[in-house]
Structure formats: C-alpha cells, structure tokens
Amino acid sequence: MFEAILLGMGAGLISSFLTGPVFFSMIKTSIEKGFKAGFSLAIGVIFSDVILIGIVLFGSQFLEYQESFDKYVGFIGGAFLFAVGLYYLFATVAINYDNNTLQKVSKRGYLIKGFLMCILTPSTLMFWIIVSSIISVKLNNRLDEKLFCFFIAMGTQLTIDGLKSYYSSKLRYRIKESALKTLNKVAGVIIILFALWLVFKTYNQFY
Template sequence: MFEAILLGMGAGLISSFLTGPVFFAMIKTSIERGFKAGFSLAIGVIISDIVLIGLVLFGSQFLKYQDSFDKYVGIIGGIFLFAVGIYYLLSRVSINYDTDPLSKINKRGYLLKGFLMCILTPSTLMFWIIVSGIISVKLDKLDEKLFCFFIAMATQLTIDGFKSYYSSKLRHRIKEDTLSKLNKVAGVIIILFASWLIYKTYHQYY
C-alpha cells in the first residue's frame, strides 16, 4: 500500500505540471479572475482526469495483456513526454493584469473550460495510459490500483489549489518572466520523468 501512495503522489505531481495549456491557464485565470475561477478550472481538470482514467482502466479489460505492451508504452510514451518537455522549455507565457479579479465569475463556465481543455489535450490521455501501465506492473490488486489513482487525484487537486490560491494572492508579484522560468522547470521535470521511463524500459526489455 505504501508503494501505491508513492506512485500516486508521483503521478499527481507530474500530472499537475503535464498539461501545459491547462497548467498555465489555471495560473493565468487565477491572476486575472481570482481564486474561485482558477480553482473551478482545477476541478474541471480533475473531473476530466477521472473520466480519462476510467476509460483507460475500462478499456484495458478488453485487451489481452502482453509484456510487449509495457515495452511499447514505456518507449513511445517516454519519447512523447520528452517532446512535451522540450515544448515547455521553448514556449512563452502572457498575462493580462488589467482585469478585475473581484468581479462576478461563472464558476460552471470555468469548470467546463478546465474539463474541455484537459480532455482535448492528447498528452493527458497518453500520460494516464503510461501511468496505468506502470501501475499494472507495480501493483497487482484492483483496490491498490484504485487507491493509487485516488492519491494521484488528491495530490493533483491539492497542488492545483495551492497554485490557484497563491496566484490570486500574489497576482501583481507574479511576472511573465517568472512564469516563463516556471515553464522551464516544468519542462525539466517532464524530461527527467521521460528519460527515467525510457531508461527503465530499455534496461528491462533489452
């Protein structure tokens, strides 16, 4: 069970940085429209992730498991995530500081926006397919797998909540240059995870 907690926390941490457009849309929304708007976006992202995780787990029931699945998921997924990390290192961020964060907001609208942005981002589905493959190797029981995904969602929502809260409170102190640096940090984290995944898969199967 301890391994499930570690895997879940790791997956939640990576996931909170993974979806580039959503990650920075959350910070941008919190700065421009306040904590409630940013956190509503975060909840929409979590709902989307739960749907994708359900699809991955449900869909895997119809596939005959083979060891080669882990090999292909590890190598292809690692390369894909590595490319995402490179994109993070090169992308830029822009923010409008003139909006009023205290004005009335449409929470459902931001929730729907977070849901659609996340579920329509290919890297999100790819990430959960990769995580599901890793968890299937590390954990045998279904209840442990579900608990692991629960920890991942709880970790991600906690991190997103902190991001939204502090982004709204420190809106005038958070500069575009700071977010660009944060973008690069996220890129490095994803590249390290991708490199570890490729290395682990290569040494296991070759």
C-alpha cells in the same frame, strides 16, 4: 500499497504541470478573477481526468497482459514524456495583466471551462493511457491497487492546483511572465528527467 502511493503522487505531480494551456489558464484566471474562479477551473479538470481515467482503466481490463508490454510502455511512454518536456522548455508564456479588478464570477462556468479544455486535449488522454500502462505493470495489474493509485493521483493534482490558484490570486501583483517562464522550464526539466529515467530503467530490464 506504498508503491501505489508513490506512483499516484508522481502521476498527480506530473499531471498538474502537464496540462499545457490549462496550467497557464488556471494561473491567469486566478490572477484576474481570484481563487474561486481558478479553483473551479481546477475542479473541472479533475472531473475530466476522472472520466478519462475511467475509460482507460476499465477499457484496459479487456486486454490480455503480456510481458512485452513492459518494453513498449517504457520506451513509448518515455519518448512521449520527453517530447512534452522539450515543449515546456521552449514554449512561450503570455498573460494579460490589464484586468486587475476582481469581479463576481460564475464558478459553474469556470468548472465547465476547465472540464472542456482538459477533455478536448488529446495529449491528456495519451498521458493517462501511458500512466495506466505503467501502473498496471508496476502493480501487477491489480484493480484495487490501481484504483487507489489513481485516487492518490487525483488528490495530489487537486492539492497542487489548489495551491497554484490560491497563491496566484494572493500574489497577483507580484507574479510576472518571467517567473512563469522559469516555472515552465523547471516543469520541462522534471518531465524530461522522469522520461530519461523511465527509458533507462526499461533498457536495463530488457537489455
């Protein structure tokens, strides 16, 4: 169970920085429209992730586990995450700070926006397919532990997204694009290190 908690927290942490346009849209929305708008967008992302996880998790129950899955998951997953990390290192960040007046917002509208932005991003589905495969291998394909692990992942992700929205709205006059660029690079380095660790561990296991 402890391993399920660690895996869930790791997946939630990476996912909260992995959503690309959603990540910066959440910060941008919080700066321009306030915490409620940004957090509503975050909840929409969670709803989307829950649906994608359900599709991946219960769809995988129809696949018969083979030991060779470990190798494919390790190398393919590591390569995918490595590519994502490189993208974050070199991606540009642009935020419009002109709208500095907080207005009444439609929380439902931002919830739908977050849901659609996430569920229509192919990389999100690919991420959860890889995470589900890794979790299945590490937790011996036990459904109860996998469900608990994903529950922890969603809780971690929502907590981090909530903090991002809160502090973005509170520090809206101090957050600069240069700081977001730095955060982008830090996220890229973290993802790359995790990818290299995954490939290294897989290589040692099979070779």
